[in-house]
Structures are given as C-alpha cells and as structure tokens.
Amino acid sequence: xxxxxxxxxxxxxxxxxxxxxxxxxxxxxxxxxxxxxxxxxxxxxxxxxxxxxxxxxxxxxxxxxxxxxxxxxxxxxxxxxxxxxxxxxxxxxxxxxxxxxxxxxxxxxxxxxxxxxxx
Amino acid sequence: xxxxxxxxxxxxxxxxxxxxxxxxxxxxxxxxxxxxxxxxxxxxxxxxxxxxxxxxxxxxxxxxxxxxxxxxxxxxxxxxxxxxxxxxxxxxxxxxxxxxxxxxxxx
Numbered sequence: 001x002x003x004x005x006x007x008x009x010x011x012x013x014x015x016x017x018x019x020x021x022x023x024x025x026x027x028x029x030x031x032x033x034x035x036x037x038x039x040x041x042x043x044x045x046x047x048x049x050x051x052x053x054x055x056x057x058x059x060x061x062x063x064x065x066x067x068x069x070x071x072x073x074x075x076x077x078x079x080x081x082x083x084x085x086x087x088x089x090x091x092x093x094x095x096x097x098x099x100x101x102x103x104x105x106x107x108x109x110x111x112x113x114x115x116x117x118x119x
Numbered sequence: 120x121x122x123x124x125x126x127x128x129x130x131x132x133x134x135x136x137x138x139x140x141x142x143x144x145x146x147x148x149x150x151x152x153x154x155x156x157x158x159x160x161x162x163x164x165x166x167x168x169x170x171x172x173x174x175x176x177x178x179x180x181x182x183x184x185x186x187x188x189x190x191x192x193x194x195x196x197x198x199x200x201x202x203x204x205x206x207x208x209x210x211x212x213x214x215x216x217x218x219x220x221x222x223x224x225x226x
Contacts, residue, residue: 095163095164104212104215105154105209105211110163
C-alpha cells in the first residue's frame, strides 16, 4: 500500500523559510514524480512544482520560481519542499502528491502540512 | 498557462439527485489530460476521474466524466451522503493547473 507521510505543522515568522518533508513507502520512489500542491484556508488547490527523483529533475510554477526548492533523497524515499521569504499569504496546507514521470496525475496524496506564517 | 473555470461555484442538491459539474479550459487540453478530484473537509483530494472519462481504482460507477477539447463534465448520477464535498478539475499536462472548485452541498 502506497503511503506519503508528511512532516508536522510549522509556525514561521515572515521572511523566514520552511522545509516540509514527504516520506514515501509501498512503491518505487524513483519511478514516479512527486509534486507539491498548496491550499490556502478556504481556497482552491495551487500547483507549486515537482521533482522526478530518478532524474533529480525539478520544475516549478512560475509564481514560485526563485522562492521554492524541491529536492529528493532516494536513499530514504523522501521528498522535500523548501519555501523561502515567507509572507502571511503563504499560510496554507501544503500537500505532496505522487504522479507519473510523464504527467502530474495524482493517485496518492500526503496528509498535508499546515504552515502558518505569523509575526 | 491553461486556466480552468468551474461552474457552478456551489450546487445545492438532495441525496438521490443528479449532480452535473462543468469545467471549461482557456485552451484545448491535449490528450484529454483532464482529471477530477473530490475533497472532503479536512482531507486530501482523492482522484475520481482521469483522461476525462476513466474512473480511478475503487471509484463507484455513479461517477462519470465526459468531454473533450475545452469543455468537460463530471456527473454524479445519484448523490449519496458521502458525495457532498468539493470537486476540482485539473489539467495534468506539463504545467498542471486546477479549477477553482465546485462545492456540492446538501439542500
């Protein structure tokens, strides 16, 4: 059974950075793509970027270019999303999700990590 | 970027009724790379439909998808209590995007 387990909730100050982890089990980590999708309170879903661990190749939504870094550690089947220069409107639940190498169709999702940005 | 517009924003229906949700794209979606997800409160989204009309594993047959090009529809033939939720469409090409969602609420 595939599972994506994310790290716990975070509270951060404006201007700081946050790093959220997503540990995969039950599948072949390197054979898939892992994306990060966020959801602000009461709002819709927003794609941030993804990584293909097999290729160590990441691409990002234009909105987050320069502020987000997605990495993966194949030895521990864990993906990471780091967001810098945090603002209050970055307060959201951040999800990791598994897609294929070719597409961002998500068959498995993490449980979500709430990141609160507040002074 | 492909913009997806979902309508209506909210659908108020009773259990047993039929729900019809729309998703319109700002440009044609190639290979019918259009998916639908269900999200219940406090939960992660769940994949329902991919390729515009194929049901994901374990999804009941009361859920069906149709459409091509720029216009897509999700139909729930008879609403069950657990179907009251928010539904999102997504195009899953190279730069994926989501629609704004349709909330299906109990009338």
